[in-house]
Amino acid sequence: MAVQLNPDENIVNVIKEGLKRTGGYCPCRTARTEDYKCMCKEFRDQIADPEFEGFCHCMLYYKTK
Secondary structure (H helix, E strand, O other): EEEEEEEOOOHHHHHHHHHHHHEEEEOOOOOOOHEEOOHHHHHHHHHHHOOOOEOOOOOOEEOOO
16 A cells, blocks of 8 residues: 555646645635545545545545555
């Protein structure tokens, strides 16, 4: 299992700029709750699932099995 940044540098840059604007909250979400603070709870739960492989909601991170 490994978590890495999206290989598309443009997406990474856009999301990182959004994180700066929102104070570290997922720029793809409208709510500003601790569950949406990057790395969001949804993706942390997906990381814990040994069967999950894929991107986080905002496409910044990718988890491999």
